[in-house]
Amino acid sequence: MPSGNVHDTVNTIVLSGYVAYAVASDQPEWFPAAVGIAVGTLWLSPDLDLKSEPYYRWGPFRVLWIPYVKAMPHRSIWSHGLLIGDVIRLLYFFALLFPFIFFGMYAEVIHAADLDRYIEQLPQFMTGVVVASTIHILLDHLSSIKRTKRRRAR
Numbered sequence: 001m002p003s004g005n006v007h008d009t010v011n012t013i014v015l016s017g018y019v020a021y022a023v024a025s026d027q028p029e030w031f032p033a034a035v036g037i038a039v040g041t042l043w044l045s046p047d048l049d050l051k052s053e054p055y056y057r058w059g060p061f062r063v064l065w066i067p068y069v070k071a072m073p074h075r076s077i078w079s080h081g082l083l084i085g086d087v088i089r090l091l092y093f094f095a096l097l098f099p100f101i102f103f104g105m106y107a108e109v110i111h112a113a114d115l116d117r118y119i120e121q122l123p124q125f126m127t128g129v130v131v132a133s134t135i136h137i138l139l140d141h142l143s144s145i146k147r148t149k150r151r152r153a154r
């Protein structure tokens with residue numbers, strides 16, 4: 001398995017390339033996808049299935065991820081499966097977020113119009129998260145294949 005640093009570096013290169021391309025070619029609405037790639041790399045990584053860097057980046061909120069860490073076998077299809085891992089992580093994330101949004105609206109810190117705007121940008125954001133985790137999963141598989149070949153060569 002590549003280290004967290006390798007994952008972060010590769011995803012940052014992809015994010016930088018995407019932002020450079022989007023700005024250079026005047027793409028509209030590239031920002032939510034870019035945020036999705038960053039969040040998918042730093043906080044919603046498939047490696048949230050163990051106490052990894054993405055887990056510790058949640059700071060005091062990492063306690064909210066303990067049930068997820070305990071329930072997910074490391075590198076199982078439920079955390080490292082293409083799309084299925086993202087669906088589960090995003091559902092878990094939105095379930096965590098819901099009470100904060102509810103109280104934010106109740107306290108009038110979050111307004112319905114802002115929330116509508118965020119919801120409109122959700123598909124692009126989620127696409128960014130999927131891109132980040134897909135790269136992560138491909139890198140994990142590549143390093144497994146390399147390790148197997150090296151072991152066979154000995």
Ligand SMILES: [Zn+2]
Pocket residue numbers: 001046047075080136140
């Ligand atoms: Zn991984």
